[in-house]
Each structure stands twice: as structure tokens, then as C-alpha cells.
Amino acid sequence: MTASFHAELYKLIPEDHPLRKINEIVDFTFIHDLVRSSYCEHYGRPANEPELLFRLLFLQVLYNLSDERIIQETQVNLAYKWFLGVNPEDNLPDPSQLSRFRNHRLGAGAVDEVLISVVRQCIEKGLVKSKTIIMDSTHTLAASQKQKPLEVLRDAAKRLFRVVVKKHPKLEKKLPKLPGLRKEDQEDAEKIMLQYLANLGETVELLLPDHEGSISEKVRIAKAIVEDERLLANKGIMSAIDPDARFGWKSNTKSFFGYKEHIAMTEEEIITAVEVTEGSSDDGKQFKELLNQTLDAGIEVHEVIADTAYSGKDNLEEMKSKQIQPVVPLNPIVHNGGLRQEGFEYNKDADFVICPAGQHSIRKAVQGSKQSGNSRSLVFYFDTEKCKACPLKEGCFKPGAKSKTYSIRIVAEHYQEQIEFEKSDTFKERICRRPIIEHKNAELKRYHGMTKAKYRGLFRMRIQAILTTFVVNVKRMIKLTEKMQSAS
Incomplete structure (x- = not known):
């Protein structure tokens, strides 16, 4: 200047x-x-x-x-x-x-x-002295409202039709017209609209093979919606405007529609890693990425403090291989124990299992001998009436079956070392450090706009999250520097 x-x-x-x-x-x-x-x-x-x-x-x-x-x-x-x-x-x-x-x-x-x-x-600058990182996740509401499948299909079709006509008015007559649904069509309305959206997308690609910009974006969204097997079960894409946003659970009774930010932070409250996912994702599955990002940034890690979501067998083994002490309370359920059906996931916050179609279990029971931890299983039961009408029932629900269950084997022997550590005074003292990351999550939301997404899509949500953590880190950096200067 x-x-x-x-x-x-x-x-x-x-x-x-x-x-x-x-x-x-x-x-x-x-x-x-x-x-x-x-x-x-x-x-x-x-x-x-x-x-x-x-x-x-x-x-x-x-x-x-x-x-x-x-x-x-x-x-x-x-x-x-x-x-x-x-x-x-x-x-x-x-x-x-x-x-x-x-x-x-x-x-x-x-x-x-x-x-x-x-x-x-x-x-x-010597501001990071701790060799401990704390992990947790928070959620951000989507910048659009949740929609029913028919609304998603109709909005996606209208948006694609509109953008093509705006840029190429002469193609309007060549595009298939939005079907007018009669009263007798209401039962099949979603399937009719799904077929129309697929037909419209194929026509646009045929007429405009070199499409780009906003047309490409709308075509991509239309394809994702058409190919989403969970859509008609009301558990897949829930917004034609923000198709990446998903329905997630904060607890057994509270849900949200949007995204999750998974965060790793030092004891000095410097955020070292951020991973942004759709709202339905499992916290524990982000552990390795958060750890690797932290190590790549140059942080030396000897200890990880987190909640039960991160207590999976793979995560504990990863920490053991890197000589990292896990200060992580164990969940009695071993996520990877026993045979698992693909697509079923256990949600630790809500304490239920979600099936590939997005339905969650309605009750649970423990089966097996109390004397033998290896043989016990936690069995989750699903609503069979919903299973009968599920579009993904083939290979999952047998016609005429009186129940649909999903079992997770409880295998305590893999966790004996961690179980003993949980009883120690060291564990009880160190786990008390975990709440400081909740204050950091509150700061991100309360003062810097992470309560609700400012933009749409996972790509832009990730940019928002990283820029926000940069700013919050700078604020903390100033405080730590001033504290260091006043002490010297």
C-alpha cells in the first residue's frame, strides 16, 4: 500500500x-x-x-x-x-x-x-506444549428445510427445467413437461415424479452433452436423487437444494437436519483437525482422519481424550500401534464384534441401530449367559410393518418373518486392558479435561455462525468450518501469546 x-x-x-x-x-x-x-x-x-x-x-x-x-x-x-x-x-x-x-x-x-x-x-511460537488431543463432534443445521420425497423430486425437476430454459430458451419444447398428477395418481405420485426426473436428466444430457456451470450442478443433483435407494423410504436425500445434508441424532429423542463437524483440539484449545460429514455419520469413524491431520500439522500426540463414540476396537488398536494412551470410556457394545450385516450402524447417542433404509430399531434386549461375556449379544428389534414395505427388503427381510433383528456381540476380552485403566485415578483425572472441547464447540456456534450453515453442500460446509476454526485458533493464539509475555 x-x-x-x-x-x-x-x-x-x-x-x-x-x-x-x-x-x-x-x-x-x-x-x-x-x-x-x-x-x-x-x-x-x-x-x-x-x-x-x-x-x-x-x-x-x-x-x-x-x-x-x-x-x-x-x-x-x-x-x-x-x-x-x-x-x-x-x-x-x-x-x-x-x-x-x-x-x-x-x-x-x-x-x-x-x-x-x-x-x-x-x-x-511455543504455544503448544501439551501432547494430548481431545476429540468431539458438533452439528450444524442445513441452510435449507427438510422435504418429503415428492417435494424433493418436484423441486429438483423444476430447478433443472428452469435453468436449462433460462440458458437455452429454444430447448423448452424438446424437454419433457412436468406431469400433472391427478387424484387417482396420488399413491404412485413419487414413482411418477421419480421417472420424470430421470427422463428429464437423460434428455438434458442428450441435448447438451457439453453442459457446464449451473446446468451441470442441477444435473448432478438430479442424478444423485434418482440413484438414492433410500429416497422413497424418506431416509435418503431430503432437500433438492442441499442434497448433501442428512438427518442425524443428538440423542434418543432429539434429531437435526444438516452436517457434523468432527474436531480435534489440544489442551491449549488450539484446534488441530476438522472433518466435516453429513449429519448421519458415525463419530468414531472419523478418528483416524482427525489423528492423521493432527500429526501432519506437526503435533506430537501421546494421549487422546474422547467420549464412548471413539471406543471402537479399530480406534483402540490404532492408538496402541502409535503408543498413544486412550482416555476413552468404553461402550459395552463392540462395534466390530461378531458378524455384521452390511449397512447397519449403531448410534451411540440415541442407543439404537439404523438399517440401510434409514429406519431405527424400536427396542433392544441382551441375550446369552451372564457368566460368559463372549457369548452374550445385544439384540435390536425393528418394526416388521415398515420392513414389509421397505424398498431394500430383498436379502434383508424374509417374507412372512415375525421379527427382524440385528445382533451385536459383546466381547469384553478385547478391552480388558482398557477396562482396568478406566478404574485408575489417572483415567478419572484425565477424563475431566474432556468438557473443554464442548466450550470450544459453543464458541464456534455462538459467536461465529456455526449453528446454521451459511452455504449449501458438503464442499462449501467444509470451507466454512475450516475458515471458522482458523479464526477461533487465531483468537486463542493471541490470548496464549499475551499470557506467555506477561509471565516472562
Whole structure:
């Protein structure tokens, strides 16, 4: 920036302003290398400075503002403009540039490195001394409403039809028309609309084999909906606008529609890894990815603190192989014990099993001898009336069967070492550290917009989550630095 006469106004910004502290302590120049490959250096108009756009995204998340509002606020806020490194009278980028930078520059493969970069800065400054990571998950509501299958099919068809006609008006007469459903068609309405959506998608691909942009996006969504075997059972895709969002459980009685963020964090409250999944995903299955991300960032891990969702046999073996102490309360159910039917998953929060069609068990019972832990099983029972009408019943439910069950073998012998450790004073002391990650999840939601998704789709949800954790890490980085300076 070439300082102008108006730059004298920046002297009005207090020396202890949070943005001055952030600018002094955090190195934002890493962003140039991360996005360099997504720019063309020799053709086209010069791009706006990547660091300026990234700093704008930082301010946006820090103060929980929309693309339009952050530009409006920055235009009249001296501290914001100083933080960007521009003169008070300079114009700012159009809000649409923030979206392009977020999705096409950072989203083109660099967004994971954003989180890694701030973690490494914390390590270099000596802010991370603990060799413990704490894991947990939280949920974010989707940016769209949950729909019934017929609504999903109808909306997807209308959106695809509309975008094709908008870009290629002459093709309107060649596209199949939306069927008018009569009263006598109501029972088969979903199947009629499913067939129409499949026909429409095939026609669009035939007429526009080289389709791109918004048409490609709508065609992709239509294909995903048509191919979703769980759709008509009301357990698959539940939104034509956000087909990646899923129905998940917070407890046995509370559910949500959206996504999950799985987080790993040090005891200093520096988030080291984030994995974003659909709302129905199993927390424990994200363990290896969170651990590997943390190790890749340069964190040395000797201990993992987490809840029962992470107590699966594979996770315990992974920690043992890496000489990591698991401070993880065991669930009496071994997720991988015994023979399992593919597609069935146990939900530890709700304490039921979900079948491939998305139905959950209605009750459970323990079978087997109490004297022999190896022979005991936890048996989950399903509603046979729903099984009879299930589109996935072939090979799963036998016609005429009086019950449908799913059993999980309880194999305590694999966990004897962990069972003994749970009884120790060390375990009881260390597990008390777990709640601090819940405070971090609350901060992400309460102050930085993670209660509800700002964008649609898993791809954009991941970008939102990583940018938010970057900002929260920077805030923590400032506090830890000040604490270290005051102690020295």
C-alpha cells in the first residue's frame, strides 16, 4: 500500500485494538503460496491481492457477517481498512469476489492447508506444549428445510427445467413437461415424479452433452436423487437444494437436519483437525482422519481424550500401534464384534441401530449367559410393518418373518486392558479435561455462525468450518501469546 494523506486517520485506531494485536502476531502471507496454482500468472486481468481477500474472509468470520455486510462495514470502518492494508479512500472488492475466492481459490485444494498453517505458527511460537488431543463432534443445521420425497423430486425437476430454459430458451419444447398428477395418481405420485426426473436428466444430457456451470450442478443433483435407494423410504436425500445434508441424532429423542463437524483440539484449545460429514455419520469413524491431520500439522500426540463414540476396537488398536494412551470410556457394545450385516450402524447417542433404509430399531434386549461375556449379544428389534414395505427388503427381510433383528456381540476380552485403566485415578483425572472441547464447540456456534450453515453442500460446509476454526485458533493464539509475555 502507498500511504495517502488520509492514512493519518489510522492513528486514531487504539494501540490495544484486537486487530492490531492479530496483525502483529499472525502471519497471513502463507495464503500467497496456497492459492498461487489457482491463478493464471500470464493471462487475464490482474487478480485482487489474495492476502487482502483472505483478510476480508477473516474479518467476515470474526464478526459473523455476510459477504455483502463485510464489504459495507469495511468501507466505513477505519480499523478494518487498516487491517486490510489499504488507504481509507480506497475502494473494496465486489462481494461476489469473496465467493469466488472462497470456492474457487481456497476450495480448489488449499483450504486444508489454511488450518495447518495456523497450527504450525502456534507450534513455532511455543504455544503448544501439551501432547494430548481431545476429540468431539458438533452439528450444524442445513441452510435449507427438510422435504418429503415428492417435494424433493418436484423441486429438483423444476430447478433443472428452469435453468436449462433460462440458458437455452429454444430447448423448452424438446424437454419433457412436468406431469400433472391427478387424484387417482396420488399413491404412485413419487414413482411418477421419480421417472420424470430421470427422463428429464437423460434428455438434458442428450441435448447438451457439453453442459457446464449451473446446468451441470442441477444435473448432478438430479442424478444423485434418482440413484438414492433410500429416497422413497424418506431416509435418503431430503432437500433438492442441499442434497448433501442428512438427518442425524443428538440423542434418543432429539434429531437435526444438516452436517457434523468432527474436531480435534489440544489442551491449549488450539484446534488441530476438522472433518466435516453429513449429519448421519458415525463419530468414531472419523478418528483416524482427525489423528492423521493432527500429526501432519506437526503435533506430537501421546494421549487422546474422547467420549464412548471413539471406543471402537479399530480406534483402540490404532492408538496402541502409535503408543498413544486412550482416555476413552468404553461402550459395552463392540462395534466390530461378531458378524455384521452390511449397512447397519449403531448410534451411540440415541442407543439404537439404523438399517440401510434409514429406519431405527424400536427396542433392544441382551441375550446369552451372564457368566460368559463372549457369548452374550445385544439384540435390536425393528418394526416388521415398515420392513414389509421397505424398498431394500430383498436379502434383508424374509417374507412372512415375525421379527427382524440385528445382533451385536459383546466381547469384553478385547478391552480388558482398557477396562482396568478406566478404574485408575489417572483415567478419572484425565477424563475431566474432556468438557473443554464442548466450550470450544459453543464458541464456534455462538459467536461465529456455526449453528446454521451459511452455504449449501458438503464442499462449501467444509470451507466454512475450516475458515471458522482458523479464526477461533487465531483468537486463542493471541490470548496464549499475551499470557506467555506477561509471565516472562
